[in-house]
Amino acid sequence: MTSDLPKPLALIAELTHRCPLHCVYCSNPLEMKTRAEELPAEVWSKVFREAAAAGVLQADFTGGEPLARPDLEDLIGAARVSGLYVSLITSGLPLDEERLERLVRAGLDHMQLSFQGASEEPANEIAGTKVHAHKLRVLSWVRRHRIALTLNFVIHRRNIDQLEQMLALAESSGAGRIEFANVQYYGWAFENRANLLPTREQLNRSLELIQQAQEKFRGKIQIEYVVPDYYAKYPKACMGGWGRKLILIAPNGDALPCHAARIIPGCHFENVKDHTLGEIWERSDAFQKFRGEEWMSETCRSCDRRTQDFGGCRCQALLLAGNVAATDPVCSLAPDRSIVDAIVAAANSGGTDSLVKPEWIYRSNPS
């Protein structure tokens, strides 16, 4: 490995795209992989060994819904044997007490349980199915085990005013961490953006509340808040920079630098069935594509922040500006910032019409 190439720190293992939920902001691609395409456990075990050898410290099991894999226990065990820290990012469906016990026994370190809201009805509306009550049961079971627990709330226009209720739910659950992550606009969320993007007033109120909560729960609950980058002054260092920290393996074994990278035209993704994870990280075209600064526009290349945010998000540049190499349009210095300004202006005209049920485009489920 060349000395200036950073090692991957985390492996995002998309075990499946199958999921019993239909969340309107799902980060999965619009075209999902089917069950028949999913990697068998032996190949995942190889991936975990290669990941650890390449320097990866943690595996984040995600999907779809990882619980849809009947061999999830074996996969957790294999990742642990390889020396990785294992997080399970889950909706908690379908999960019962016995299976949770088996997952913990297999070596699960950390569960991140997603919530779509603080109460039954709005949460179920977002998930497109009845899930909230079951999640509360899962919470009561998790408390009996010595694993870390994060509650994850995806935040948007329809629930950003209920942060206090969500905090109360998290406090009573005994969770050590809460993530309030505003929706990022890719995939299904991009399709539903007009109904999800909060107003500036909503956002400011939430920032104030989060700050107070962080102070109140210091040392007891860690509270992370991810703001919607359409309101940011500078873009996020997407994935910690392209090919700098994270590697995502899709259900069929394709290795991607980020969740949404498949939308980039002409980007070919190597598969872990054909190459080792280390080879893909070091040499594949997809991971090399936006490393370094050669690909950058003049705006980024001449900017002092280029080593902090790496020009922002490539998929966002493509989705909003139609040019994958453009400065992320959410950046206040971007030539294309007016596109984001127009979207933000539209989100702030008129009320939040909280009584009217929007026309959602629900995430479908692959066969």
Place this chain on the structure above:
Amino acid sequence: MTPDLNSVPSLAPGCRLNEKNQQPRVLHMPERALRLNGPSLEIVERCDGSHTVQQIISELQKLYSKAEPQRIERDILDYFALLHDKRAVNFDSQPAPGKAEGAA
């Protein structure tokens, strides 16, 4: 937050050291890992529910006998405050059941 010298630190659920044969040594936590070397590894290895804060300070003062003892105590207390803020370590008033052998 400064921990009580008589309290007993132990790693919080979901926080653990990686294996002895792995390099670099890290303290795993949900969504992050803390790289450990020298003194920080010596401290975290003793957060096993059987050492008091005072015992850990004394043992490190012996291990690093060339450093000023006051300085070691202050650094360790600062480090514990950081681990507490990150929710990596809990401080109990007495050793965990079955782990009393290290206690005074």
